[in-house]
Structures are given as structure tokens and as C-alpha cells.
Amino acid sequence: MLMARGARIYGYKHRGYWGYTRTVDEYWQANMDLLGDAPAIDMEQWGLRTNLEHRAIRDSQPTLIREQGAVRNSLLYNGCVIEGEVSNSILFPGVHVGAGALVENSVLFFNNVVEPGCLLNKVVGDVNTRYGAGSLVGAAPGETAAPVTVVGWNNQVPPGSRIGAGATIFPRIGAEFWPQVVEAGRTLS
Numbered sequence: 001m002l003m004a005r006g007a008r009i010y011g012y013k014h015r016g017y018w019g020y021t022r023t024v025d026e027y028w029q030a031n032m033d034l035l036g037d038a039p040a041i042d043m044e045q046w047g048l049r050t051n052l053e054h055r056a057i058r059d060s061q062p063t064l065i066r067e068q069g070a071v072r073n074s075l076l077y078n079g080c081v082i083e084g085e086v087s088n089s090i091l092f093p094g095v096h097v098g099a100g101a102l103v104e105n106s107v108l109f110f111n112n113v114v115e116p117g118c119l120l121n122k123v124v125g126d127v128n129t130r131y132g133a134g135s136l137v138g139a140a141p142g143e144t145a146a147p148v149t150v151v152g153w154n155n156q157v158p159p160g161s162r163i164g165a166g167a168t169i170f171p172r173i174g175a176e177f178w179p180q181v182v183e184a185g186r187t188l189s
Contacts, residue, residue, distance in 0.1 A: 017033065017041050019033060024147075032105070035073050060077075062078060063080040068083060069082035069097070070084075070086070071085075071087075072085075074088060074091065078093050079093040080093070080097075083096075083098050083099040084118075086104075087102070087105070088104055089106045090107045090108075092110045092127075093111075094111040098113075098116035098133075100117045102118070102119050103123075105139075105144055106125065107124045109125060109153075110128070112127070112129050115131060115159070118133065121139045121142070122144060123137050123148070123150075123151060124148055124150050125150075126151060128153055128154045129153065129154065129156075129157065132160065133159045135157050135159065135163070136161070138164075139165040146184075147185070149167050151163070151169045152171030153172070154171055154172045161178065161181070161182075162180065164186070166184050166185040167182045167184060167187070167188070168186075173189075
């Protein structure tokens with residue numbers, strides 16, 4: 001239509017990383033592309049910046065990895081405390097991973113608490129969420145082909161809960177509305 005009106009149209013040959021983030025799965029993949037020895041997204045080349053003046057970042061303590069904690073192929077920001085295991089994940093400021101917990105293939109935003117004995121795999125967790133002790137959230141351990149599980153902000157996942165792969169948990173679900181099991185692909189609103 002623009003060409004029919006005689007407008008000038010230009011193209012640009014893009015070389016390098018291109019990723020869509022139209023869906024949760026694409027957003028998850030773009031985050032995973034930041035990880036590895038030769039990440040698909042080179043943060044130095046792209047000049048990625050973060051708002052260091054944000055009140056929750058500027059006053060955070062350095063990340064603390066306790067003696068029993070382990071971190072592999074992950075990006076962690078200030079204020080994290082790791083007592084369990086973190087693998088192939090991105091943790092925003094203030095995330096606490098308790099002893100015996102495993103967070104893998106996940107993106108956890110500000111101030112998430114993963115209590116002892118939890119397993120989170122392929123989860124995108126919004127801010128201020130607490131995963132109760134012994135909860136299993138997302139895909140089976142090591143599974144990366146399953147859809148992403150999304151947990152909305154300000155939730156208190158009850159201890160021992162099971163939330164299946166691809167489930168969506170809306171923000172601020174009241175304690176009285178939490179079932180013990182949210183089946184794979186289901187929505188809790």
C-alpha cells in the first residue's frame with residue numbers, strides 16, 4: 001500500500017540473533033538463550049543494561065551461595081541466597097533457594113522464595129511468590145520439551161503442592177482456593 005502511494009520503502013539485512021517473545025514459551029527460550037558457554041545472545045555485544053538505581057537492586061547484598069548450594073550455567077543477580085541447587089536458570093534480585101531445593105530451566109523474578117525440598121523445572125515465576133516446602137512445580141526433572149509453567153505474582157504455593165507442566169497460576173490466589181494438585185496445562189484463576 002505504501003509503495004502504491006510512492007512512499008520510499010527500505011529493508012535491513014539483520015545478522016545475528018533474532019528471537020520472538022510473543023508467547024510465554026518464546027519468552028522462556030529467549031531467556032535460556034542468554035545461558036551457556038557461547039550464548040545465542042551475547043550481552044556484551046548487545047549492550048544489555050539494567051536499572052541499577054531500582055530500589056530493590058541498589059541496596060541488595062551480594063549473592064550468597066551457602067556451603068551446600070550449587071549453581072551451574074545460570075545468571076543470578078544481587079540479593080539471591082542459594083542453599084539448594086540452581087541449574088540453567090535466571091534469578092532476579094532477592095530470590096532465596098532453600099536447602100535441598102532444585103531450580104532448573106527456570107526464570108524467577110524478584111523476591112521469590114523456594115522453600116526446602118522444592119523442585120521447579122521450566123517455570124517462569126513472577127514477583128513475591130513463595131513455593132511451599134516439598135512443592136513440585138513444572139516439568140519433570142531434566143525435561144525441557146514440556147511447555148512452560150507460569151506462576152503469577154504474590155502467590156503462596158502451599159507445601160507439598162503439585163503444579164503440572166504448562167499450568168498457569170493467576171496472581172494472588174487466596175489460600176482457600178489452592179487445590180493440592182493443578183494438572184498439567186490447567187489454569188488456576
